[in-house]
Amino acid sequence: MSDEFCSCDIVHENVIEMxxxxxxxxxxxxxxxxxxxxxxxxxxxxxxxxxxxxxxCVCDIAELxxxxxxxxxxxxxVLRQARLVKHRKEGKVVxxxxxxxxxxxxxxxSLEHILEPRGFEYAIS
Amino acid sequence: MSDEFCSCDIVHENVIEMxxxxxxxxxxxxxxxxxxxxxxxxxxxxxxxxxxxxxxCVCDIAELxxxxxxxxxxxxxVLRQARLVKHRKEGKVVxxxxxxxxxxxxxxxSLEHILEPRGFEYAIS
DNA sequence: TGCTCATATGAACAATTACTCATATATTAA
DNA sequence: TTAATATATGAGTAATTGTTCATATGAGCA
Numbered sequence: 001m002s003d004e005f006c007s008c009d010i011v012h013e014n015v016i017e018m019x020x021x022x023x024x025x026x027x028x029x030x031x032x033x034x035x036x037x038x039x040x041x042x043x044x045x046x047x048x049x050x051x052x053x054x055x056x057c058v059c060d061i062a063e064l065x066x067x068x069x070x071x072x073x074x075x076x077x078v079l080r081q082a083r084l085v086k087h088r089k090e091g092k093v094v095x096x097x098x099x100x101x102x103x104x105x106x107x108x109x110s111l112e113h114i115l116e117p118r119g120f121e122y123a124i125s
Numbered sequence: 126m127s128d129e130f131c132s133c134d135i136v137h138e139n140v141i142e143m144x145x146x147x148x149x150x151x152x153x154x155x156x157x158x159x160x161x162x163x164x165x166x167x168x169x170x171x172x173x174x175x176x177x178x179x180x181x182c183v184c185d186i187a188e189l190x191x192x193x194x195x196x197x198x199x200x201x202x203v204l205r206q207a208r209l210v211k212h213r214k215e216g217k218v219v220x221x222x223x224x225x226x227x228x229x230x231x232x233x234x235s236l237e238h239i240l241e242p243r244g245f246e247y248a249i250s
Numbered sequence: 251t252g253c254t255c256a257t258a259t260g261a262a263c264a265a266t267t268a269c270t271c272a273t274a275t276a277t278t279a280a
Numbered sequence: 281t282t283a284a285t286a287t288a289t290g291a292g293t294a295a296t297t298g299t300t301c302a303t304a305t306g307a308g309c310a
Contacts, residue, residue, distance in 0.1 A: 006184045006187040006188045006193070006194055007194075007285090007286095008184035008187075008188075008194065008285075008286065008287095009285070009286090010182070010184065010218055010285085010286080011184050011185055011188050012181070012182070012185050015179050015181060015185060016181075016185055016188055016189050018178065018179065019175050019178040019179050019181070019189060020189060022178045023171075023174050023175060023178065024174060024236070028236065028239065028240075029167065029170050029171050029174055030167050030170075031239045032164075032170050032232065032235055032236060032239060033164070033165055033166055033167040033169075033170040034165075035235055035238060035239060036161050036162075036164035036165035036170070036235070037161075037162075037165035037166075037297095038165075039157075039158070039161035039164075039165070040158055040159075040161035040162035040163075040164070040165040041158055041162075041297090041298075042154060042155050042158040043298080043299095044158075045154050045155075045157050045158040045161070046148075046154055049148050049149060049154055050144050050148060053143065053144040053147045053148065054140050054143065054144050056137070056140060056141075056144070057135070057137070057256080057257090058256070058257060058258090059131045059133035059135065059136050059256070059257085060136055060137050060140060060141055062131040062133075063131045063133075063136050063141055064141045064144060064145060067299090068131070068299085068300075068301095069131055069133065069256075069257065069258095070257085070258080070259085070299085070300075070301080071298075071299055071300075072257095073256095073257055073258055073259080074258085074259080074298075074299080075298080076257095076258095077258080077259085083238075083241075089307090091256090091307060091308065092254095092255060092256045092257075092306075092307050092308070093135055093255095093256065093257085093307095094256075094257065094258095100238055100241075102234040102235065102237050102238045103238075105230065105234045106231050106234045106235055106238075107157065109227040109230045109231045109234070110157055110160055110161070110227065110231055111149070111153065111157060112227050113160065113208075113225055113227045113228075113231075114153065114156045114157060114160060115153075116208075116225075132255090132256095133255075133256060133257095134255070134256090135255085135256080166267090166268075168268080168269095182286085182287090183286070183287060183288090184286070184287090192269090193269085193270080193271095194286075194287070194288095195269085195270075195271080195287085195288080195289090196268075196269055196270080197287095198286095198287060198288055198289080199268075199269075199288085199289080200268080201287095201288095202288075202289085214276095214277095216277060216278070216286090217276075217277050217278070217285060217286045217287075218277095218285095218286065218287085219286075219287060219288095251310100252309100252310085253308100253309085253310080254307100254308085254309085254310100255306100255307085255308085255309105256305105256306090256307085256308105257304100257305080257306085257307105258303100258304075258305070258306100259302100259303085259304075259305090260301105260302090260303085260304095261300105261301090261302090261303105262299105262300090262301090263298105263299090263300085264297100264298090264299085264300105265296100265297085265298085265299100266295100266296080266297080266298100267293105267294100267295085267296080267297100268293100268294095268295085268296100269292105269293090269294090269295100270291105270292085270293085270294105271290105271291090271292090272289100272290090272291090272292105273288100273289085273290085273291105274287100274288075274289075274290095275286100275287080275288070275289095276285100276286085276287080276288095277284100277285085277286085277287100278283100278284085278285080278286105279282100279283085279284085279285105280281100280282085280283080280284100
């Protein structure tokens, strides 16, 4: 190959070509990582978990998580931009709720991975 | 309440208490965010996508993604620690493959979210 | 109009992190 | 053993990001 990024001799070109053809577009994989970045923060995971149970206003969430309304508002902005939550205004109060059916599946599957029993290397003899 | 984090008057205490009782343990939500952090990087998403198609060695992945074997190795370490990939040694070559059935579901659901049509506010009039 | 409350947002700072580079380990072959 | 190859890893650096603080917006009420 002309532009080598790997100096190894044993490169399985046929496998690489097959995989390259089958893989999703670069742009979609980028968007996928961006979505996971949104999920990859404890505060946002907590907010989403809370909204699974009920619609809540900014102050409710702040009180629930023992955080400032400002930081919650910042995080809700990120969740809004990722189209994961929707909001409803009632006077001064803004109520947030989840805006995606996929999130629950994603979270459940991920929880299953976390709760999975470890391999034998961790087992008690 | 004694320890107020939110100075708002309109706090829905009953909702907060209900949600607090129903939410998963703090530790599990932390682990969940940690898992999503692992998914939240373009390089790692690409590696996982590649491994969906075939088992590959470090140099194969490096070549496929046009990156150095060193950086790939660093990322594979992260994926190993999250128990998402397993490895198999064959002489000097180390082959990596996926080690979790949940990943595919998580990725598919997430792709569906990304590919979802946008709301009317983006529609062409 | 003014005042207060609920939320949003910009700037700044601290912490995290992905890559590069140099080096270490491990396997094979001479 | 010595050399070469495939992979792993530690340190350093640049870029990203979550929170705090100050301030802005905007709705309801006196």
